[in-house]
Amino acid sequence: MTEISDFGQQLGGFLSGIFANGGTSSGAFQPDPQAEIEVRQLLSDLQTAFAERNTAYILDSLADDFTTYELGARDGRPLVITDKAAMREYLETLYPGDGQTQTKSISATRVVATSTMGLTLEGGDVVIAHTDGTFEHQPLNASAIAVRTEDGWKWVHWHMSEAAPRFRVNANGVPVDLHTGQPLPAGGTGTD
Numbered sequence: 001m002t003e004i005s006d007f008g009q010q011l012g013g014f015l016s017g018i019f020a021n022g023g024t025s026s027g028a029f030q031p032d033p034q035a036e037i038e039v040r041q042l043l044s045d046l047q048t049a050f051a052e053r054n055t056a057y058i059l060d061s062l063a064d065d066f067t068t069y070e071l072g073a074r075d076g077r078p079l080v081i082t083d084k085a086a087m088r089e090y091l092e093t094l095y096p097g098d099g100q101t102q103t104k105s106i107s108a109t110r111v112v113a114t115s116t117m118g119l120t121l122e123g124g125d126v127v128i129a130h131t132d133g134t135f136e137h138q139p140l141n142a143s144a145i146a147v148r149t150e151d152g153w154k155w156v157h158w159h160m161s162e163a164a165p166r167f168r169v170n171a172n173g174v175p176v177d178l179h180t181g182q183p184l185p186a187g188g189t190g191t192d
Contacts, residue, residue, distance in 0.1 A: 032115045039118030039146050040111050042153045047104060053095050059084050063147055063154035099131040106140070118146040118153070123163060133171050134181040139163035 042061065049057040066087075068080050081087050096102040106124030113119070122142040127135050142160040146153045168178045175184055 030114055032113055035113035035115055035118060035148070036111050038153055039113045039120060040108060042118075042146055042155075043108055043111070043120050043122075043144070046155070047106065050094070051102070051104065055088060055091050058091060059088060061155055062087065063149060063156040065156060066154075067157050068159075096128050101129045103127045103129070106142070113146075116148045120144045120146070130168075130181060132181045134168050134176055135171075136166065136168045136178065138166045 046058065046061055048054075049061070062084060066082065066084070068082055079090070081090055104124065104126050106122050106126070108120050109123050110121040111118065120143065122140075122144075124140065126138045126140060128138075129135055139162065140160055141163045142158065144155055144159070145157040147156045166178060168176050168181060170176050170181075170183075176182060177184055
């Protein structure tokens with residue numbers, strides 16, 4: 001049996017319990033406060049790893065049966081990644097360029113967990129400070145599922161999507177062109 005061979009059954013029971021009256025439908029969902037703390041810590045550690053460009057930690061935090069990673073791509077189609085080699089390559093595209101910094105104001109809006117599975121919901125903003133003094137914002141929403149393995153909690157699924165269009169502002173908070181950082185003509189929004 002693999003780490004998540006019964007993933008569908010676990011997820012079905014988990015979600016039916018969450019959305020049932022009081023979260024106790026036929027005993028399927030048994031919240032575990034300690035597991036919730038552990039999943040919150042896993043999420044915090046993941047966010048730290050992204051901030052520190054710690055690709056090795058990020059890849060190690062994935063379950064062997066990692067199923068997919070989806071991100072609303074610029075062309076409107078999701079990007080699906082199902083193996084760690086492809087994830088390593090993709091992660092390199094997420095880090096800010098030379099002279100840029102990245103700040104994430106992302107918070108877990110909800111974390112629920114049983115003794116074997118956890119679900120996180122996040123919302124926030126990723127801000128890249130460009131070398132020209134402008135700031136690019138990407139509001140986002142995310143959800144993730146973690147499973148308890150023999151090696152501790154691991155991510156089995158992530159999904160991220162844009163919460164609003166990306167935009168860029170100058171140091172005074174005035175919108176500028178998303179791609180060039182130049183001032184916008186009157187009435188311009190600077191979004192993509």
